[in-house]
Amino acid sequence: MVLSYRPVSYADALSILTKVPVTIIAGGTDLMVKKRSWSNLAPTFDGDVMFVGHLEEISYIKKLEKSNQKRIHIGATITLEELLYHKDTPEILRQALGVMASPAIRHTATLAGNIGNASPAGDSLPVLYILNAIVVLASSSGERQVPIEDFILGPGKTAINSDEMIKEIIIDDCNFGTVYYKKVGGRKADAISKVCFAGCGSKVDGQITDMRVAFGAVGPTVVRVRSLEEACVNAHRALQLSVSEKPSEDGLVEPSKVNFDQGDESSNSIAREQLDSETVKKFADYVRPIDDQRSNAIYRKQIALNLLKDFITKL
Amino acid sequence: MLSGANSAANSEIYNKIKSEISSKVSNEVSNEMNSELSSKANNTVKNSMSKVTFVLNGQAVESSENPTKRLLDILREDHGLVGAKEGCGEGECGGCAVLLDYKIVNSCLTPLGSVQDKQVITIEGLSLSTEGQTIKKAFEDYGSVQCGICTPGMMIATASLLHHNQKPTEAEIREGLSGNLCRCTGYNMIVKAIQYLADEKGELWC
Numbered sequence: 001m002v003l004s005y006r007p008v009s010y011a012d013a014l015s016i017l018t019k020v021p022v023t024i025i026a027g028g029t030d031l032m033v034k035k036r037s038w039s040n041l042a043p044t045f046d047g048d049v050m051f052v053g054h055l056e057e058i059s060y061i062k063k064l065e066k067s068n069q070k071r072i073h074i075g076a077t078i079t080l081e082e083l084l085y086h087k088d089t090p091e092i093l094r095q096a097l098g099v100m101a102s103p104a105i106r107h108t109a110t111l112a113g114n115i116g117n118a119s120p121a122g123d124s125l126p127v128l129y130i131l132n133a134i135v136v137l138a139s140s141s142g143e144r145q146v147p148i149e150d151f152i153l154g155p156g157k158t159a160i161n162s163d164e165m166i167k168e169i170i171i172d173d174c175n176f177g178t179v180y181y182k183k184v185g186g187r188k189a190d191a192i193s194k195v196c197f198a199g200c201g202s203k204v205d206g207q208i209t210d211m212r213v214a215f216g217a218v219g220p221t222v223v224r225v226r227s228l229e230e231a232c233v234n235a236h237r238a239l240q241l242s243v244s245e246k247p248s249e250d251g252l253v254e255p256s257k258v259n260f261d262q263g264d265e266s267s268n269s270i271a272r273e274q275l276d277s278e279t280v281k282k283f284a285d286y287v288r289p290i291d292d293q294r295s296n297a298i299y300r301k302q303i304a305l306n307l308l309k310d311f312i313t314k315l
Numbered sequence: 316m317l318s319g320a321n322s323a324a325n326s327e328i329y330n331k332i333k334s335e336i337s338s339k340v341s342n343e344v345s346n347e348m349n350s351e352l353s354s355k356a357n358n359t360v361k362n363s364m365s366k367v368t369f370v371l372n373g374q375a376v377e378s379s380e381n382p383t384k385r386l387l388d389i390l391r392e393d394h395g396l397v398g399a400k401e402g403c404g405e406g407e408c409g410g411c412a413v414l415l416d417y418k419i420v421n422s423c424l425t426p427l428g429s430v431q432d433k434q435v436i437t438i439e440g441l442s443l444s445t446e447g448q449t450i451k452k453a454f455e456d457y458g459s460v461q462c463g464i465c466t467p468g469m470m471i472a473t474a475s476l477l478h479h480n481q482k483p484t485e486a487e488i489r490e491g492l493s494g495n496l497c498r499c500t501g502y503n504m505i506v507k508a509i510q511y512l513a514d515e516k517g518e519l520w521c
Contacts, residue, residue, distance in 0.1 A: 004364045004382035004428050025426060032385065032424045033405045040388040042381040043426075049383055051364075051428045081418075102494025103475065105406050107418040108425065189493030190407045 002042070005050040010057040010167075013050065014140040017163045022050040024165055026077055027108035029101070030117045053077055053108065058167055063088050070173040076112035076166045080124075083111060090173060092200050095181040096127045102189045112166040118152045119192075120221060121294075123183060125152070126198035126214035129224040131171040138167035145170070154220045176200040176210070180311045184303055186294070193217045194295035195303050199311035208236040208315060215304050218289040225286050232279045232312075239275055243268055276312045280305050369430045372396075372440030382428030387411045389427050390437055398438035398467040402496070409495030412468040413437050419475035421494070438467035441474055449516050450474060450508075457508035461499035468495045473509050477520045483513055 005022060007013035016022065023045055025031055035043035052058075058075040061083065065071075072088055083089055084097040084106065100123045101109060114124045115135060125148070133148040137160060151159050160166070180199040185191025196216035202209050211233050214224040289300035364382045368375065371394065378389055390396040390413070402410030404423050411423040414436040441447035450470050453459070460466050469492065476483060476491030483491065488509045489502075497505065512519075 002381070002383065006364050006382075006428060006431060025429065027424075028426050028429060029406060029421075029424045032426060035383075036404060039401060039404075040384075040392050042384045045383055049426075049428075051382070051426070051431075053429050054431070101406070102409070103472070103491060104409060104412055104419045104421045104494045105424070107415070107420050108429070 002045050003048040005048065007050065007052065007055065010055050013052055013055060013165060014138060016050055017165060018140045020048055021162045022048045025049055025051050026053045026110040026113045027079065029105050029109040030113060052165065061086050061088055063173060072171050072173050074111055074169045074171070076168060077110060080106040080109050080111065090131065092130065092176065092179040092181055092198060093127050095179065096124050096198065099183045100124065111169055115148065115151065115169065116158060116166060118156050118158050120155050120219065121193045121217040123193055123196050123216065125222045126196055126216045127181065128171065129214040129222045130198050130200055130212045131174065134170040135166055136168045136170060137164040139164045143167065152221050177202045178315050180314065182307050192294060195300050197304060197307040201315040207240055208233055211315065213308060213311065215287055218287045218300055218304050223286050225283065228282050235275055239271055276309065279312060280309050283308055364428055367427050367431050369432065370434045372436055378427060380427060382426060384427050385423055386425040386427055386430055387422040390422060396437045396439050400464065409468040409472065410465060412471040412495065414441065414471055414475060417475065417478050419472050438470060441470060446474055446519055449519055450512065453508040453512050457504050457511065459501060459505040459508045461501045465495055465497045469497065469505055473512065477512060481513065481517045481520050485510065
């Protein structure tokens with residue numbers, strides 16, 4: 001007989017985890033579909049379960065500052081709807097949550113659950129990769145912090161141990177000049193993504209200083225390529241330098257007086273366009289979707305790269 | 316609605332499937348139990364749920380069913396509340412929507428164990444309230460009901476939306492209904508009814 005545990009506190013939940021292996025249920029919106037049985041029969045859980053959705057101690061959203069870096073701590077039992085309407089939620093995450101599932105699902109589903117489910121098409125995941133999310137895993141013997149890209153190992157596979165549970169998720173609190181989130185699905189609400197894409201970037205004095213992109217549903221895990229992001233930022237810097245270092249009429253280089261916009265605009269925009277196409281081409285090697293019941297590889301790849309292009313152009 | 320004969324035949328099928336599956340499950344479990352029994356006995360874990368108590372349409376109820384069972388089945392089979400319906404069974408249609416602490420949830424995705432100590436309101440409960448009656452009247456006046464299968468879910472979504480946002484914009488209304496499918500595609504009439512409710516009856520939800 002499958003037993004159901006309902007810990008009286010967070011500490012109690014950790015102590016249950018040390019004693020029995022359980023499937024942890026917060027909202028249950030993914031698990032109840034996965035383990036679905038006939039009508040009026042219990043779902044097909046193959047072991048004991050533990051309900052944690054009611055645990056108040058891990059239901060919080062806190063903004064903390066540590067060595068000049070502001071970060072947001074999201075407790076594991078915070079629902080998507082609570083997060084969507086919280087004042088501290090970063091804009092890019094808010095946009096992703098707004099197109100995720102439906103109000104009915106968001107009222108019980110959690111961010112921790114979306115991570116634990118480790119679906120390649122999890123809609124919050126590209127954003128969490130961009131915000132350098134850290135998953136805090138707790139057991140009765142202590143806590144450990146795992147970056148999200150090390151936590152999610154493949155479809156449905158994570159680095160969690162059987163005596164651990166997700167306690168919170170820590171994300172960067174960044175102010176980006178441009179935030180861009182797009183989900184491509186069969187329906188506006190309640191669709192599982194064919195492709196999802198998140199992009200964030202910032203400019204200082206017309207110069208791109210930060211650019212981050214992540215793709216969902218184009219591989220076994222979310223795709224984020226930090227080296228290419230860096231290369232893109234550097235290439236933009238080099239392009240602008242080459243423009244601003246153009247000699248003035250008397251032959252002297254006066255970079256501070258030359259404005260990017262006052263240069264030869266058409267040749268600048270051509271150079272910029274070329275650079276952006278090259279960036280998209282480089283990312284193409286990393287976008288390797290598959291055919292499945294929701295979409296096919298050719299469509300997914302084209303859409304993913306179109307979204308990247310659109311984002312870069314708007315940056 | 317099922318006729319009496321149909322539902323009797325149905326429950327016969329249910330019972331047959333139930334006994335088949337439960338015998339299969341108990342065999343598997345007993346095999347596992349032998350190996351696991353000793354380790355489990357040494358680690359006595361408290362807090363395993365034997366009963367789930369919650370408030371259903373204003374009345375305290377208790378269920379000793381398996382806490383992983385779907386709230387939808389508990390409502391329909393144990394309490395005879397058949398207003399919540401199983402459409403897709405995976406949270407896409409909103410036919411099974413109920414209010415959990417006055418927020419819309421899909422009862423097909425809600426395990427019984429997670430409603431412990433919470434307040435569940437079904438369409439039957441909502442209909443008895445002034446809010447429910449007002450929504451019903453607005454739906455009638457604006458022609459928001461065609462075949463009627465989505466109507467309980469749509470009314471629950473309306474109540475949930477207006478409870479948390481008394482002055483929704485049209486976009487917010489459509490967002491509030493986004494998890495509910497209407498197979499007659501009568502969305503515009505439903506949206507108009509809710510706009511009327513927000514404009515004229517907003518004080519009900521304050």
